[in-house]
Amino acid sequence: MKTARRGPRNAEDRLRRLLVMLPWLMERGEVSVDEAAERFDLTPAEIARELELVAMCGLPPFVDELIDVFIDEGMIFVGVPRLFTRPLRLNAVEAWELLAAGRAAMELPGADPDGPLGRGLAKLATALGDDDTAGVRIDLDRPEAAIGLAAAADAGEEVRITYWSLSRDETSERLILPRQVFADRGQWYVSGDDDRSGEIRTFRIDRIESVEPTGRHPEASDSQLPTPGSWFTDGSIPRVTVRLGPSARWVVERFPVDSVSDADADGWVTATLPIASEPWFARTMVRLGPDAVVVEPSGWGSIGRDAATRVLAHYRRS
């Protein structure tokens, strides 16, 4: 994903920014430099530099007269507009961003198809030539509990949940103040203040057995919420290097990886994965079976074997 950076960097980026800034300025005629700077994510000095440059543009015989703009005492003044009065049309990537984001947002808990998003999206789809919604579909497979948790997060209401924890392999009851609900890689999660640990915790919603509102509205902690989709950047999480066969390839597509080698002649790759949860790793190795081999650290090779031994004992008992 491209990340927005403060200020444009090259000529293309600067021109792109100018071409959205000019129609906006022309429509207003008179705007403070600070307001323009905030709106277009530039410093006041950058705004001044770009507008001075624009004021110098021109074609013979009207050199310097293409765009009538000047800055005086912190205000931008624009004369009679001639060119660049309307923004450039959306390019394919921008159109995609809006449409995909809008369609995805329609699948979030609380979305109203007859509300402003639904109406805006319908106008957008028409303008982009999408005559129906069948062209781009987003299926977030939202679990029932996500709706209640999202409402609790919005209302700042504490809930009592029963949760099955993979690492403890047991179901427990906890009080949480839900603060964000999100979907990532086909799963739904809720992050919030966890009464038991006194920390922010993230729970997989499909492992929540029940949600019960408490009616209490405790103050949220000032701890930083995790950024959805970027939890494995932490260098302190252990890393495991594994060899993966062709039918185990889904692992590197589904989960965050530090690195993946090119496939060898037999289609095997070597990948290094951050392991946030040892039980998760054990379970994954059992599922992958002979299609995955631990390279290092060598001690991790026994984790999958131990888990498989436990399951096997279960079958032999009966």
Added chain:
Amino acid sequence: MADRVERLTNLLALLLETTQPLSLIQIAGELRGQYPESQTARRGAFERDKAALREIGVPIEQRIAAGSDAGQTQYWIDRNRYEMHGLDLTADEMRALQVAIAATRPGSSSGQDALWKLGAGVLDQGTTVSAIVPDVAELPALRDAVASRARVGFRYNDVDREVDPWGLLLRAGFWYLIGFDNGRGERRTYRIDRIAGHVVTHADAGSFERPADFDPRDAFPEDPKLIGADPTVPDALVAIDAVRAGHAERELGSERIAERRTDGSIVVSVPCANQPAFRSWVLGYLEHAEVLEPETARADVIAWLEAVVA
């Protein structure tokens, strides 16, 4: 030499304002002193500028001149194709799209550029409810092709494909293209992140008809255990212990429960014809699940576990 942004702005203004297509010699004459004198350097600089304008989405038209200038390429911009029209969003609709981008594509610079074009301000940081919509470079081109009914070509599983793109689907964290594979003569589904290299869109828009009742969500079953499964193979019975019974019931639906036992465990009836998918599913429950029947499915899981232990 002048700032490149100044030359690009002047070139853009010239091509928008001109009443007739212009050759490079005419353009360099109008923008006096802004392009290099030497013919090779001038052509190189102009090509870079043209590419930069096209990169940011400016539609530059061109044609080969006839008459006295025969053979020269001439350029212009059609103002109607350049400007955005027909998207008159109300303030609350614009605001809703802005929130949608913040909730599903946070940090997207193209999303921010799009919002600026619509007249919205800087993207919000974070929302209470969000979804991560994965990014694949080929998606914008594929959406264009779906909307304009243009055939696409790409390489997939080491085979070159010619596909009529019917629709795109995001499911379980992956983007899929569903369409008609002209080489195979049938409808196919492709994982978009597994397409090798770039997608080529063929020029002719409207080159196919999509079935009227098409819905990408019906392209393949949501449950991977059903993909490619033989409906004549009877379901397996799997015991799930009390710890995970609630989860299994939510995952599969109550109609799949064959028995509720007094100790809180349940027996579920699950398709098993797609053996790898079934095995992967059942092993995901580790010791909380046990395959009871058929014997072949049970033996397969035991053999798999023995291979892991060995």
